[in-house]
Amino acid sequence: MTIYYTKDHEWIRVEGDTGTVGITSYAAGQLGDVVYVELPETGAKFARGDDFAVVESVKAASDVYAPVSGSVLEVNSALSEAPEKVNDAAEGDAWFVRVKLTDSGELSGLMDEAAYSAYCEGL
Amino acid sequence: MSMNTQGRPTAPAAVSTPVIDTVSGSRGLLQREDLLFEIGTPETTGVDLPTPRGLKDRLGGVKRKADTGLAGLSEPQAVRHYMRLSQKNYAIDLGLFPLGSCTMKHNPRLNEKMARLPGFADIHPLQPQATVQGALELIDELATWLKTLTGMPSVAMSPKAGAHGELCGMLAIRQALIARGEGESRKRVLVPESAHGTNPATAVQCGFIVDEIKADKRGRVDMADLKSKLARTDDIAGIMLTNPNTCGLFETDIKDIADLIHAAGGYFYCDGANFNAIVGRVRPGDLGVDAMHINLHKTFSTPHGGGGPGSGPTVFSEALAPFAPVPFVIKDEDSFFRLVEQTEGAAKDSFGRMVAFHGQMGMFVRALTYMLSHGADGLKQVAEDAVLNANYIQARLKHVMTPAFEGFCMHEALFSDAFTADGIETIDIAKALIDEGYHPMTMYFPLVVHGAMLIEPTETESKAELDRFCDALESIARRAAQGDETLKGAPYLAPAKRLDETRAARKPVLKWTAPLPEQIAAE
Numbered sequence: 001m002t003i004y005y006t007k008d009h010e011w012i013r014v015e016g017d018t019g020t021v022g023i024t025s026y027a028a029g030q031l032g033d034v035v036y037v038e039l040p041e042t043g044a045k046f047a048r049g050d051d052f053a054v055v056e057s058v059k060a061a062s063d064v065y066a067p068v069s070g071s072v073l074e075v076n077s078a079l080s081e082a083p084e085k086v087n088d089a090a091e092g093d094a095w096f097v098r099v100k101l102t103d104s105g106e107l108s109g110l111m112d113e114a115a116y117s118a119y120c121e122g123l
Numbered sequence: 124m125s126m127n128t129q130g131r132p133t134a135p136a137a138v139s140t141p142v143i144d145t146v147s148g149s150r151g152l153l154q155r156e157d158l159l160f161e162i163g164t165p166e167t168t169g170v171d172l173p174t175p176r177g178l179k180d181r182l183g184g185v186k187r188k189a190d191t192g193l194a195g196l197s198e199p200q201a202v203r204h205y206m207r208l209s210q211k212n213y214a215i216d217l218g219l220f221p222l223g224s225c226t227m228k229h230n231p232r233l234n235e236k237m238a239r240l241p242g243f244a245d246i247h248p249l250q251p252q253a254t255v256q257g258a259l260e261l262i263d264e265l266a267t268w269l270k271t272l273t274g275m276p277s278v279a280m281s282p283k284a285g286a287h288g289e290l291c292g293m294l295a296i297r298q299a300l301i302a303r304g305e306g307e308s309r310k311r312v313l314v315p316e317s318a319h320g321t322n323p324a325t326a327v328q329c330g331f332i333v334d335e336i337k338a339d340k341r342g343r344v345d346m347a348d349l350k351s352k353l354a355r356t357d358d359i360a361g362i363m364l365t366n367p368n369t370c371g372l373f374e375t376d377i378k379d380i381a382d383l384i385h386a387a388g389g390y391f392y393c394d395g396a397n398f399n400a401i402v403g404r405v406r407p408g409d410l411g412v413d414a415m416h417i418n419l420h421k422t423f424s425t426p427h428g429g430g431g432p433g434s435g436p437t438v439f440s441e442a443l444a445p446f447a448p449v450p451f452v453i454k455d456e457d458s459f460f461r462l463v464e465q466t467e468g469a470a471k472d473s474f475g476r477m478v479a480f481h482g483q484m485g486m487f488v489r490a491l492t493y494m495l496s497h498g499a500d501g502l503k504q505v506a507e508d509a510v511l512n513a514n515y516i517q518a519r520l521k522h523v524m525t526p527a528f529e530g531f532c533m534h535e536a537l538f539s540d541a542f543t544a545d546g547i548e549t550i551d552i553a554k555a556l557i558d559e560g561y562h563p564m565t566m567y568f569p570l571v572v573h574g575a576m577l578i579e580p581t582e583t584e585s586k587a588e589l590d591r592f593c594d595a596l597e598s599i600a601r602r603a604a605q606g607d608e609t610l611k612g613a614p615y616l617a618p619a620k621r622l623d624e625t626r627a628a629r630k631p632v633l634k635w636t637a638p639l640p641e642q643i644a645a646e
Contacts, residue, residue, distance in 0.1 A: 035628035058624045059567050083629065 004067065004107055005116035011091060012067045017104060020095045023055060023064060026120045028090040031057040037079040037086065039096060045071045046099075048106055053096050055086065068106040070099035153618060156207040160635050163194030169201065211618050213562045215426055219584050219592050223535045223565035223577025224319065224369055226399045226421035226509075233496055234424060234489035243488045248480035252462060258484060259460035263452045265491045269417060269436055272502070274408030277444035279437045280451065281482040285396055286321040288416025288435025289363075291448060291477055293329040295414055295439060296361050296390045298446040298474035309388070313352055313362040315344050317370055317569040319394060322363040331360055338571045342370035342528040342537075344380060356387035365394035366410070367401065369569040370528060371513065371535035371577065381411025390414065390443065398422045399581070400510055400534035403503030413440040419483075423490035434486035445472040450481055508582035509534040512589060516578055519593040523600040527572040534581070540574025544606030549574035552599050554621060557614040559595035 003013045009027035012019040028034065036056035046052045051063035052072075075097050079085060085094040101107075111119060148155030163169075180186060196204070213220070220227035238244060246255050266278045279295075282288040293312075300306045312326040315336045323333040334352055339345040344364070353359065362384045366374045374380065381391050393407055393415040399422045407415050419434040420426060439447050450464045462481065466473045497505065510533050517526055517536035525541040526532075540549045553563035553576070565577040580589060602610055612621065 033625035033628075035625060056628075058628050060570065 004110035022095040025090040034086040039075040069102040074098040163196040167195035169197040221564045221578045223579045227426045228581040229583040230424045237492040238488040273438045274406030275438035277439040279447045282435040284433035288437040289325040291437040292414035295446040309360040359387040359389040361390035363392045367533035371532040419490040423493045434483040512580040535579035538576045543603040547603045551610040554613040555599045
């Protein structure tokens, strides 16, 4: 099990050929209080970089991009009722979707935790 | 001597000011005001009407069975309610309105006098055109001014707001692409990430796909990113660019941007929201712009909150002019002003019609009055003074706040929140400005600057007024830099305290419901 990060502040936790995707705590902090999360349908297919969800804070609405290509196995529908979970546990309970990876080779283009921390400090 | 023995004290006594919690909830002349439903009740009525007799019920089964539930109020109750609310309002007629990207300038009273002339105010859009020749001539005259100021050959007068003008411009671009047989293949519209939110929204509304261009370190379009987005050109519909941009900066590469877009086969839409900074000085037509809306209600006075409504005439280049919407005014050979309303003849390629009638007549009168009373030289000075005022604010505050970019600005000064201590945010500064008696600046926009504070003073303000504003903001900025936690609770002196925006967004209460009897009893 490995966690990867994108420059657009998504994380993906990979187990075999499935991945759990969410946004990072850094992103949640920058967004401010999250008030709405729009999730895709189960079965939806995305290419890497496609916007697959929307997260809305009081300040702004932001697209969430797919860190890898894949199809949606499950969505965290609890976020629709309780968007504040994104602020409380962005990298835990507040995952957005579980996906089946199309090409695990895409993971090599992502950052590990240390690289992502360094990236955020440079922002 | 004859003596007045009343002995009424006429000078204040020397006592320290206590904290006063009034019984009424009012604070002096700032009266506490409840909701209409809390003032009146459905059981009372403000007007006694006789019970109608002999009326035949023609509503059948759809007649209401229950009461409307509307609160009954007497006329003085209703009048006082709205009067009290209006006194809590902030307006350009009350003070400096530093809202960036909104050009909240003074609305000269001469505008109002002219707009109320019966020949303009009391006419109907369906009147025979022969009876409204003066009004049509005014529209034509204003169109001439707009075409002259922008250096563009054509203008659609009917759009009724800035975003409506954007829609007008993008619909014309779409129509032009369809006419070229490329309506389906050219779908990509480039939009800088600093753009007004309406730009991408308009593009999507017209069926285009938005492709975002990054800003560079100078706050302008990143030319390298733009060129990379133009690696493929056969799907390019155009670009939507604001100039000066939302960072208050002139896009110095604008000619090159226009050339690149045109070479790619696209059109150049310019968002004219910031025209006030360059009016009389720069003609967008000379910069390669194909379409631009003009906010009559900003650039030419009557800001929202100061006389509104909006009006967003849109100018077009030769390339887009044939596709402009109807109606428009033309002058016949016999000097008769005529409305072209059908998409035939001169308007055969028009994309159609956007509004029921001819546009915002009242705004046309006000804008032309503003132009004529300023004259060409006066309008030029408007732009110069607006830019000077913004730079004065930037210069006065740059030692305590952090300018977002180096160098001079145009008509608005942009600061980031880098100067604030940990825990103090832009919103705390904005709310503290309310306690100082000012409307907050635009905050958290543009998105490319962290904790952005965008201040547009306009040419309306004198140096003395700018100094008063800067004194207030400077003091707040120093407290923010020192980490003054009391800022987190501001405003303290406003009718309402800091609102819980998170709760309002997560659990919106959109309907008033009467408190239950036990709740009333508990109080």
